[in-house]
Amino acid sequence: MKNYFLIPFLLMCSLVTLAQKQSINSPDKKLNLSVSIQDGKPFYNVTYNGLTMLEDSPFGLIADVADFSQNLKIKTTKKNSIDEQYTMDRIKKSSIHYIANELVVTLSNAQNQNIDVIFRVSNNDIGFRYQIPTFGETLSCVIEKEITGFNFPQQTTTFLTPQATPMIGWKRTKPSYEEEYIADDVMGNPSKYGVGYTFPGLFHVGENGWVLVSETGVDSKYCASHLSEGTKEGLYTIAFPNEGENNGMGSTTPSVGLPAVTPWRTLTVANNLKPIVETTIPFDLVKPLYEPSQKYNYGKSTWSWIMWQDNSINYNDQVAYIDLASELNYQFALIDGGWEKNIGYDKMEELINYAHSKNVDPFVWYNSNGSWNDAPQDPRGKMDTSIARKKEMKWLKSMGVKGLKVDFFGGDKQTTMKLYEDILSDANDYGLMIIFHGCTLPRGWERMYPNYVGSEAVLASENLIFTQRSNDLEAFSASLHPFIRNAVGSMEFGPVLLNERHNRNNDGGTIRKTSDVFQLATAVLYQNSVQMFAIAPNNLTDAPEFAIDFMKNVPTTWDETIYIDGYPGKYCVLARRHADKWYVSGINALTKPITLKVNLPMLAGKKVTEYNDDKNLISSKKETKIKKSGKAKITIQPNGAIIFVK
Template sequence: MKKLLTLLLTICLFQYISANDFIIVSPDKNLQVSVFLKEGTLNYNVNYKGKVILEDSPMGMITNVSDFSKDLVFIEKRDQVVNKTYSEPKIKKSHVEYLANEVVYTYQTPQEEKITVTFRVSNNDIAFKYALAQNGETARCIIEKELTGFKFPQQTTTFLTPQATPMTGWMRTKPSYEEEYIPDEPVGTPSKYGVGYTFPGLFHVGDNGWALISETGVSSLYCGSKLSEGTKEGLYTIAFPEEGENNGIGSAKPAISLPGETPWRTITVGDNLKPIVETTIAFDVVEPLYEPSKEYGFGRSTWSWLLWQDGSINYEDQKTFIDLSSELGYELVLIDNWWDTRIGREKIEELAQYAASKNVGICLWYNSNGFWSDAPQGPKNRMNTSVARKKEMAWLKSIGAKGIKVDFFGGDKQETMKLYEDILSDANDYGLAVIFHGCTLPRGWERMYPNFAGSEAVLASENLIFTQHANDTEAYNATLHPFIRNSVASMDFGPVLLNKRHNRNNDGGTERRTTETFQLATAILFQTPVQNFGITPNNLVEYPPFVIDFMKEVPTLWDETVFIDGYPGKYVILARRYAEQWYVAAINAEKEIKKLKVKLPMFSDTKVNIYSDRKDRSPQLEQVNIEKSGEITLEIQSGSGMILKN
């Protein structure tokens, strides 16, 4: 049966328009990609259910040895159906079945230099990449420019976050991928800093549908890319890093050996937001780069630094948070910056032993730095060179550390991508999981690197401590992430801050505007295999037992994710399943109460626990019987949330 399905797809999903023009159709025939030559230049467009998502958009590249942007001639086409299944516990869906139509087109220049373009088209996703052949004795090239573009119709609005200018911000640590999103902007609106936009980018093509643009499969063999500034006509193109990134060290242009290829560019398309939220394309087209050295464990962690800040980096406070993790049944504790000087290695070894006696594993923070920012926090110069890194990791293994958090990277150059990969690969040799902060977007890394546990790359929870503005806009930002940033990769946000005031004693500093139930909901909405929660010891006695019991039980690994309803920047309702247990989380960022009738078939004819807020915004827990239809009306206050759990 599987072979018959593959044959039928092969017959019906590849269509010729003319000798040089082709159409690729998705398995369900709703998504259509046209690839064609126009006066020797390569172009493509995208339609979904007969409506235009991308107008004619350019393709091709210019290298230092050949120009693949003009005078191209079609040579050949190869096609197949890709039908595979894989398991990956660290993403939004643990078991994935991927069915796509793959076509490889080969073109050549007047000098007979060949470039191939591989397209994979599944029901709601497009992935494509370039490959260059070796030409004579030339076995290397520099990609001077990639012409790949995404031309949207004029009615399109955007949900984008600007790329920051390099070597700016606090201690010259930008870009740190923590800029704000602007919703529903017209295409072509200039970005805040004038250097384009960070992946991923969400586009609302009016009544025609939605598109999420990103990339995946970026390793040490290429740079990370971004979207250029948009034109008034709606064209955004692939752009390489800025020259000033990484303190100006390393080329902004990627270099590849020949034969060689680029990462995948991805486009997720739908006439609603469900395919955008549920996509797994970032992982569908990549493969693991090495075998895990052990079976890695992920899970929940406490983290003193978030609310207790630098002053908590001492032996006694860290024991307190080890005890907190133990009481909550959490697997981990994170000891943040300055531990090398404020606690010292001998005392860290003692803490590791104490944590092990409580069935808690320790993770330690590191500064990635060699020379790319002025961030002073230590330990420094332990992760930036192979010799120092392996010595440090051998010590970490010897004390039983479970993982590391590495912070303050310098951009997206190939030089920096190599550092990410070197840290991950070496850490695997020593059985260490890795989280990155002050860093770029992960691009398929959950599948590519078995010990990768997540990245920040978002305006994360530490900003709630730093500015009141972040608190005032917390609900708005939280309703964006499931549609954009967290849709394509794990997101180490550091959620669930139950203190009403963001300081150690819960009596000063910035003020939380959202409710406790909202905070609990973010434990479900924000997906990453290791969650560094913002819970503090006082929370255990300040809130009803059902609040703390929820946090003791909530998982960080999910078997299934289902989008229920929402609109980016306004509200979101999302369901996740772990084993047989379903969690449905809803939050509201709008000023008015949100009353929504939704269908939750996973709760059909079932008694569920509902966490919500009273009129005074205090948390409450009720049990409700859901009808056989699965329908229920949710009423969510502004800045509040709801959770349903079977």
């Protein structure tokens, strides 16, 4: 006898099971994200063109007032379409059209408390975050742990740089996001310091899969995070800051007022590297937090400290670099750390007035420190409190200073994120642009803060002065940055070292291994709207004339960025456009010359200026013509580069 009562019961069970799994596709249908509940725990997975990019990966969080990591069910779901356009003047492109599909999943725990998880899926990009409501009369909470993880297939290799343990390194200033990358490493290998990896992280899934993992939208209402140590099975999870950061000041866990949203976790997913290099997801998901107090203008700067070091922070040497900026027609000159003691406030006013007489606007260096490291450079104690900061910024504005470079932060806690935000907000009130050094990764800040212009957060050019190893690895490191660090935010590297020897007189110190054209190429390869170039006064006479001419004309802002070819750690070719002028820049980190067949439709049929190297790395300039098809065959020497300009 048939059991007719069993049929609707089975149907109901089927519907319940179905409700516990939801999926959403990108507008082009290639990228898919699925959400499921398994034994009361939430998971998501990601496929691209049917290839698994992330296996079932955990998500959820634990707060002091609610647990959204277990005993969960999907209560409701809602789908939306996102279609936004915006313009930017400080990232890799100026006009952005963001189209995405949104899935809002409401999870309910055993206490019938709810939380929303918002997933946005655009072509090649995913962003997701948690939206936490109030719980009755509870209007605040502490996020004790994020369960969020990224579970990669076994065939994945990694391109990661380690998170440093707190209060180590020079004058106890770490973590400062200044560690070396390991390319194509095996998942699960312990990191250098044993505390995980900094964002962003690049993962190579099999032969054809790529995933770039990062976060965006971090402000004073949350801490910055990083990736945990990975398991050999491929799971990396969100990790909060370490307790000892910033000399123990502040909590490692974020405290939020309810309702609240967490930062976005971001994934750029593709079967090639083009979407990785060109992604704008860090900026698509955020909004400006305040209006600019004025129009900010960007450009190029000289910088005495990089080549002449601490002894150059005196009045006469700063005049020499202001004169260099004037000769190069640069907008800015940076007066670096130590000026308070070596020049003094009264002479600084005289120096700033001299800069203005040469049509050069100063950037001025400050130590962020109040109590969290031993870095001795002055001015100290002028940026860490609102009272001191506003007094200093009022003086800077009265002198016509255009921007600050603030250094030595050493932590990712919420209290440090608040310091970043307070410096930026106060600086905007006084019409000052901000560059951060010795600092964390920017996380959507170009769009969030209109006077933010860049962060170091990379093993930057100063290390070319300090160690020969950095010079030996310069091409390798440079070939990584467009795919990883510079893919997610502005990178104030301080490039273009035209000295062959890295000291004041170009006759001692560390030895540059790369060609002149390689150095010029980094002016295009590295994106930052204000570039502190490492050119020295002697380069006006000892560098090739074409190199100086190139550096006089190369822009620092871009309307378009196009990936041409490359592989992280081996070589990279990309094109950038400023107005109607194209720069195509390629570098080679391999030990042998590389010959590539590339497609350059932006230069098709045009006469271009070509900069290249011979086998001895002797650089030269010539005029050449690109075929009407736009196809070109190029050869790049080891430690060398090629540039086309039209």
